Amino acid sequence: MNLVLRLVAQRVALGLLLLLAVSVLIFAGTQILPGDVAQAILGQSATPESLANLREQLGVNDPAFVRYFHWLGGAVTGDLGTAMSSGQDIATSIKGRLWNTLFLAFWAAIVAVPLAIILGLIAVRYRNGWVDKLISGLALASTSFPEFFIGYLLVYFFAVKWQIFPAISTVYDGMPFGERMQAIALPAAALTLAVLAHMMRMTRAAILNVMQSAYVETAELKGLSAFAVIRKHAFPNAIAPIINVVMLNLAYLIVGVVVVEVIFVYPGMGQYLVDHVTKRDVPVVQAVGLIFAAVYVGLNIIADIAAIVANPRLRHPK
């Protein structure tokens, strides 16, 4: 068990280090961007004096590394600064939107992950037969279409033609759960279709790889049914690569939802980011970038840890 703890600690430490490196990149990247915030806020007619005053006020004149540590220190303690465009506290405005994004991602994942794994198992069971080809074909097709196209298709059929779900996913605080679910049905479906194929095909490939093993033959020669062989003997040994791809897709559900959120006008992180990129609101872009990076790194750490824990050789050393 000590070995596992050590490996896990190592992964977490590496993740934190990586996050620190990403924060430097985000900070440096937004500094390089052309444009003057003071000018953007005050407009073309501003006098040089007022511009200088505002720059002083915003702290833009300090050396870069001072500003970096100032920003990082704030971010670690939960203070993400104030948005330049609106003057609102970023942490407060992000909180609700982050929660919305997580809510959408969660329900998309609840549907997509088990569905992808089960479809993968079925594809292995009937490998190279028509069932396998049908599953692979449909999954590939759904991934190949751009998300916005699938999104508009869903809107066309479910919102316009049959009027089952709303075309615009408006959610607000205190909205009843049922209504909220109905509101996110279409974006969640679009996201599910976007990530399904990747996970399903990885599950299929990972299990097929294990199906070549001698222990799978042993199981068959014990008289286990084909599906029991896959479930009991092949799947547990294919779990590490499957978790990895699941985590990558979960990260995508949170970080990569920008297009879907914009299509369905869903008040999540993606839309918030797009809004403020157009306004050249650097603190918001930095904050959102940092949160996305943290989500990405965090989920990948979880995948690594799960793979370590799933390995009996590490869990039960000699």
Added chain:
Amino acid sequence: MVEVVKKGGDTLLDIRNLRIEATVYPPGESPKNIVLVHDVSLTLEKGKVLGLIGESGAGKSTIGLSSMGYGRGGVRITGGEVILNGRDILKGGKEGFRKLRGREVCYVAQSAAAAFNPAHRLMDQVVEATLLHGTATRAEAEKRAVALFKKLSLPNPETIGERFPHQVSGGQLQRVMTAMALCSEPDLIVFDEPTTALDVTTQIDVLAAIKDAIRDTHVAALYITHDLAVVAQVSDEIMVLRHGRLVEWGGTRQIIKEPRQEYTKALVSMHDIEHAEQKPGATPLLSVRNVTAAYGGGCIKVLKNVSVDIYPGQTLAVVGESGSGKSTLARAITGLLPPEQGTVTFDGRPLANRLADRPKEDLRQLQMIYQMADVAMNPRQTVGTIIGRPLELYFGIKGRERDKRVAELLDAIEMGKGFSDRYPAELSGGQKQRVCIARSLAAKPKLIICDEVTSALDPLVANGILKLLLNLQQHEKVAYLFITHDFATVRSIADSIGVMYRGEVVRYGAKSKVLMPPFDAYTGLLLSSVPEMRPGWLDEIRSSVTAGFAKMAEMSDEGISLASGH
């Protein structure tokens, strides 16, 4: 009385005119059907053991698995009947197969290390078939398993089931697999080369355990192996197969003592190579002095203070079990693993430690042949290119002159120049190894290191390779460092022998001296573990081998205490 009545011929398995086919997909050609088993019939009585013997491709595993209605890959049973317990199992369909697998017939695979699922505890796997078929409750099945662990003399029989496969040694896993097969109390067990992947000293232990278990439980068995000496110890009858056809079938004693068919005679009298030991010359060609080598930046010492000499035109055989450091010795000599201490002297001058520091001439003089001939050749080059490459590299021979030399070399390995346009994939295992030999000879080396060059080959083919190597030695005056785990090979070709154990040379000298008693503990154990062909050998030597193990355990305990004293 009951025993006498039973002897009337209580048939368990009756295979009639079995025909098995497979579809193969040769690259670039249309798929074609090949026949793996032609019209083979056999019967097996309850409680008896039938040995199936033959080289690879003889169809022995295919026949064994047919008794479970199973075919690997695209293998199909296309004719005949497999009658088990009075009914033709081929008529039962998939459901029927599932019901008999793991209940009436169980399977013990060649490599238990690969055949156990790494994700589950041993006990769960051992009782799985029993629980699946509902022949016992979990508690009963586990009790039965523990009793079997005891019978198979596994250490800690009460708790070994809690372990995962990677926590148990290869020899123990093989015994656990036997327990797994016996646990559901089947009528028949198919043993498919159960000891082939084991070291010789481990093999004897497992073999004895399997033999006892078969005797005590009265289970019938099909025992599949390519090793006649092994099968002679456990089976009542032996069936010799070749190219999917029956060659000869008879009682064990008759097959061993009075084989009728030419092929069986060849198998029985295989180790017929006579090689008179040569006296060591005045100066050695290669001299290894106090070489110590380690992996992982000095962490894992794999060679400890090794010193051996090889004389011009002679053969030093280095023998030992897996992990003894014999291949590492070759890596140290060739510079692939630079020694940490000690020197390697070749032809009177010291060799650079690292391969990269050695001049081309040193590389030419010292060639190597490997165990796996097919991965030691570029599959996209013709035999002519492969053999011609050293000619160009070392001697700058090109064009017609090169072709002439290649033809001569092909002649020397008894293959003929027609092979020069062929690709490695078109050759048999033995032919591939011959091409590798020709390639090493092309450099006109003074020393060839042969690393387990016959281990992956069928016995008769291996014999041919050994004869060829001896022949070439006489003509080319080349010296061999011959690395092997097989004492029979050592006897056939060596002039001097080094026995390795845990990175040390524990016995070294001229062949006649090394093979002459008194032996040190390890060499004695190793020698007495080599299976002999005569039936009953296993029972005779068991006590002495067990004593040998006890002695070795003592020795290694002392070794540990010595090491910790530093």
